[in-house]
Amino acid sequence: MALLTRAITVEARTCAVVYRHGVRTGVLAAGRHRRPAGSTVVPVDLRERLLAVAPQDVPTADGASVRVTAAVRWSVTDPVAFVEVADDPEAVVYLATQVALREALAAVETDRLARRGSLPLDEVVAAVRTAAVAVGVSVQDVVLKDVLLPPEIRGAATALIVARQRGAALLEEARAETAALRSLANGARLLDAHPALAQLRLVQAVPPGTRLVLAVGTEAARLVEPGTASDDD
Structure with missing residues (x-):
């Protein structure tokens, strides 16, 4: 007499281990299968x-x-x-x-x-x-x-990071200051070598309306504010 069977569906990405009377009879892949009566099916999920x-x-x-x-x-x-x-x-x-x-x-x-x-x-x-x-x-x-x-190591690591960032900021500030001083020194040497440039810078710096009086026979100059009399007046 043939054993009674019934259908079983194994879902996608799973399989089923089949036992009958405690003995493994096979492994079913995804799909629809016939299962003999009295068998036990253990589904196994194959997904990650x-x-x-x-x-x-x-x-x-x-x-x-x-x-x-x-x-x-x-x-x-x-x-x-x-x-x-x-x-x-x-x-x-x-x-x-x-x-x-x-x-x-x-x-x-x-x-x-x-x-x-x-x-x-x-x-x-x-x-x-x-x-x-x-x-x-x-x-x-x-x-x-x-x-x-x-906590102690985290605090020390944080302090080290802060110290590195502060040092980098101070180094960048020192570099900027050095560059500024170098530029000023180059400007001073240029003015010493060319006195006319110093007078030009003075003329450029005077407020509008101010008269510039030059001393005769010298390169000295002085400013006369608007509304005041000079020695020559």
Whole structure:
């Protein structure tokens, strides 16, 4: 007598592991299938997922303790292992990420942690992938979201940044002042070499209506304000 069957639909980007009497009978891809009566179907989502790792305090190589948070991009590539190997495969990936972060960052000094581009994340990704593949999971990436330094170190880093900016501002001010003094010195040498330029500058600087009186036989000059009499009047 043939076993009764009924239809089952496996959604897109998922698959289904089928068991009958406790024995795995196959893995169904997306689509519509016939399922024998008495069988059990375990759906598995194959889409990429994000696993957020809670903040954890990690000791550094120089004895400080920093708080880091991370996120893992992962997806299921072996649905059978994902269903059968571990009761909670996601917890396996989570723990592997925590341990890998602690081992990798424990060899890094605190000041290097402030420069995320120099963090040994390749080692973290490799370690997490090794643990994840056993439970049917492929890890695409491990992203370090936040690195929270101790308050004392954050204060020192802020003071260092302020000192650098203040020094840069003072240096720029000194450069501007030096350039101005150099320009004045060049102007003074030019006036000493050409006295006529000094008189020209004096003429240009007098207010409108002021008469300029030159002393006879000399290059001296004096100003006569409007409305006043000169010695020659």
